[in-house]
Amino acid sequence: MIANYRYLQASLFSFCIHAAIFMYIYGTFDANTSKTLLISKPLQVELKFELPSKDLKKQIPILPNINTTPSKQVSEDIVYSKAEDEIKTPQNNALMESTIANLLSEESEIEINNEQQEISMYAQKIISTIENAWMKPRNIPEGLVANLRLKIRSSGRITSAELIKSSGNIRFDNSALQAVRRVETFYFFDSIPKMLYDKEFKVIAISFNPS
Amino acid sequence: MKKNLLLVTLLLFPIFIYGELFLEITKGSEDPYKVAMIPFEGNTGIAKQLNNIMRNDLIRTGEFSILDEELLLPVKIINDELVYNDWKLLGIDYLVTGTIVRANNSLDINYEIFDIHKKRKVRSSKVFGIPNQIRQLAHYTSDGIYESITGIKGIAATRLLYVNETKDSKLISTYKLMIADSDGANEKVLLSSSEPIISPSWSPDGKRAAYVSFENGIAQVFIQEIATRKRKLVLKKDTQISSPSWSPDGKYLSLTLYQDGNAEIYILRLRDQTLTRMTNQFAIDTESSWSPKGNKILFTSGRSGSPQIYELDLRKLNPKAKRISFEGTYNAKASYLPNEDGIIFVHRSSDGLFHIALKYKKENFIRILTEAKMDESPSVAPNGNMVIYGIKEENLSMLAGFSLSGAKFKLPASDGEVREPAWSNFLR
Numbered sequence: 001m002i003a004n005y006r007y008l009q010a011s012l013f014s015f016c017i018h019a020a021i022f023m024y025i026y027g028t029f030d031a032n033t034s035k036t037l038l039i040s041k042p043l044q045v046e047l048k049f050e051l052p053s054k055d056l057k058k059q060i061p062i063l064p065n066i067n068t069t070p071s072k073q074v075s076e077d078i079v080y081s082k083a084e085d086e087i088k089t090p091q092n093n094a095l096m097e098s099t100i101a102n103l104l105s106e107e108s109e110i111e112i113n114n115e116q117q118e119i120s121m122y123a124q125k126i127i128s129t130i131e132n133a134w135m136k137p138r139n140i141p142e143g144l145v146a147n148l149r150l151k152i153r154s155s156g157r158i159t160s161a162e163l164i165k166s167s168g169n170i171r172f173d174n175s176a177l178q179a180v181r182r183v184e185t186f187y188f189f190d191s192i193p194k195m196l197y198d199k200e201f202k203v204i205a206i207s208f209n210p211s
Numbered sequence: 212m213k214k215n216l217l218l219v220t221l222l223l224f225p226i227f228i229y230g231e232l233f234l235e236i237t238k239g240s241e242d243p244y245k246v247a248m249i250p251f252e253g254n255t256g257i258a259k260q261l262n263n264i265m266r267n268d269l270i271r272t273g274e275f276s277i278l279d280e281e282l283l284l285p286v287k288i289i290n291d292e293l294v295y296n297d298w299k300l301l302g303i304d305y306l307v308t309g310t311i312v313r314a315n316n317s318l319d320i321n322y323e324i325f326d327i328h329k330k331r332k333v334r335s336s337k338v339f340g341i342p343n344q345i346r347q348l349a350h351y352t353s354d355g356i357y358e359s360i361t362g363i364k365g366i367a368a369t370r371l372l373y374v375n376e377t378k379d380s381k382l383i384s385t386y387k388l389m390i391a392d393s394d395g396a397n398e399k400v401l402l403s404s405s406e407p408i409i410s411p412s413w414s415p416d417g418k419r420a421a422y423v424s425f426e427n428g429i430a431q432v433f434i435q436e437i438a439t440r441k442r443k444l445v446l447k448k449d450t451q452i453s454s455p456s457w458s459p460d461g462k463y464l465s466l467t468l469y470q471d472g473n474a475e476i477y478i479l480r481l482r483d484q485t486l487t488r489m490t491n492q493f494a495i496d497t498e499s500s501w502s503p504k505g506n507k508i509l510f511t512s513g514r515s516g517s518p519q520i521y522e523l524d525l526r527k528l529n530p531k532a533k534r535i536s537f538e539g540t541y542n543a544k545a546s547y548l549p550n551e552d553g554i555i556f557v558h559r560s561s562d563g564l565f566h567i568a569l570k571y572k573k574e575n576f577i578r579i580l581t582e583a584k585m586d587e588s589p590s591v592a593p594n595g596n597m598v599i600y601g602i603k604e605e606n607l608s609m610l611a612g613f614s615l616s617g618a619k620f621k622l623p624a625s626d627g628e629v630r631e632p633a634w635s636n637f638l639r
Binding site for chain 1 (some may be wrong): 450
């Protein structure tokens with residue numbers, strides 16, 4: 001009986017150890033998993049610079065039309081059909097309401113777009129600063145991409161540059177890190193509004209992709 | 212439509228807020244690391260010698276430019292901290308300082324590397340040596356500097372094998388198998404013969420060399436120990452055997468045998484002399500070389516009507532040769548880059564000149580890396596960043612090298628002609 005109990009104890013013990021080993025192998029304890037997830041994140045963010053320009057082109061011509069057409073309609077109604085006023089106003093109101101709602105939402109959209117525009121302007125400045133400092137190594141295979149994450153102080157000083165995705169070619173990775181070293185400080189950062197800096201430019205991801 | 216657009220923007224917006232800004236860089240040009248090397252403290256004579264050798268080692272890589280000695284600033288240290296700003300104004304990326312420590316029977320170097328941008332020490336190291344090995348000491352130190360700055364292992368402390376041919380007053384040739392440091396210095400004779408010696412090849416541990424010698428009238432392959440000069444015939448046959456190449460584990464030699472009427476690739480197991488035939492073709496198959504992992508062999512074959520490069524996968528039971536070069540009518544003498552992502556070979560371009568070329572596995576075009584007329588027999592350095600090869604200048608064969616990052620250099624021949632260089636593995 002005692003022997004059986006010991007067997008039971010031992011098998012439980014061994015089960016626990018094996019479970020722990022398997023959990024370790026499958027990465028349950030791996031603290032780095034969250035880090036690797038971040039790699040895919042920047043890909044979504046890339047959309048940011050394509051959207052604002054497209055949106056702006058589409059919306060700026062639409063806006064005046066909305067402003068003029070409903071007001072004309074309203075004034076025409078008032079002049080030619082006073083008797084029908086009572087019946088028509090609710091409709092007009094409905095029309096007005098909907099356009100105001102549209103206008104409001106579009107205005108907020110424009111605000112967003114303005115912010116987007118500002119972001120993309122500063123982003124462009126960052127890109128051109130780094131591009132000027134970047135020396136692409138010779139005779140490396142095509143199609144290499146390396147991603148860095150930069151932490152930047154509000155003064156524009158780069159406090160850390162971390163390789164988040166290696167290109168697989170050390171010389172290429174080095175050239176990217178070296179470019180950031182050469183830049184050291186983005187001198188235009190003091191012109192970025194504090195809100196925008198806190199939201200967007202504290203930590204940025206940069207992709208070096210010459211193709 | 213408008214509403215849809217709004218929806219899309221609003222849906223995407225949260226991603227904007229939580230994601231980080233992502234930028235893409237698309238341009239760039241070559242530029243080396245700028246390094247200031249303060250002459251090491253200690254014996255000035257030795258310091259000067261060390262400095263010269265290290266400077267050349269680093270410049271040869273193509274990835275460094277060393278500040279001229281006249282432009283060096285005095286090193287200011289305040290509260291144990293180097294004053295970085297003066298160096299930054301000079302555009303320096305890294306600063307190297309060091310001291311030479313001389314004891315009874317040893318000569319050691321302590322060196323330190325400072326990152327001027329990050330304003331901190333990135334390396335503090337000690338190299339142990341003996342007084343009559345100053346060159347080796349310098350090579351070890353420059354490899355340490357190279358590695359701590361680039362993250363790539365340095366090759367200054369590796370060695371070269373090559374063949375030297377000299378003619379006496381009656382125009383009778385003497386052939387010598389030579390061994391030298393990677394910068395061509397410290398040259399020593401391994402074997403001297405009145406008959407040609409060709410195709411030297413390093414064993415992966417750097418302790419032995421295999422080569423072809425015609426001393427007995429036909430081409431035979433020998434293995435020679437470098438330390439003791441002891442040598443032995445690899446395989447006794449009455450037909451020619453040529454182009455030995457060592458497998459990365461050192462247990463096999465791939466060879467070209469002529470016993471079947473034409474040249475075929477064989478693999479020889481050194482332990483028990485078992486021969487395995489790898490090719491069976493009416494055309495010539497030769498110049499085999501192993502992949503760094505030892506699972507593939509590259510060779511040159513004439514089976515398509517012109518010399519082209521083929522690859523054999525040794526993991527398969529009956530491997531079929533796969534053609535991997537398609538540009539032009541002459542591609543030969545190929546070897547892999549150390550990470551197997553490409554090959555270096557001799558290519559005859561459309562103007563009829565022979566150049567060293569590089570082809571990456573994922574690219575469908577070749578890159579021509581040299582511009583002389585008769586470039587031949589390239590050998591890749593173990594870190595994959597440099598290639599040494601043979602050139603002809605005024606009808607004299609000599610050695611030249613280049614780094615993938617663009618540096619070019621020549622190795623001076625002390626006497627006569629030199630050809631067929633072979634770069635060793637890392638020796639430490």
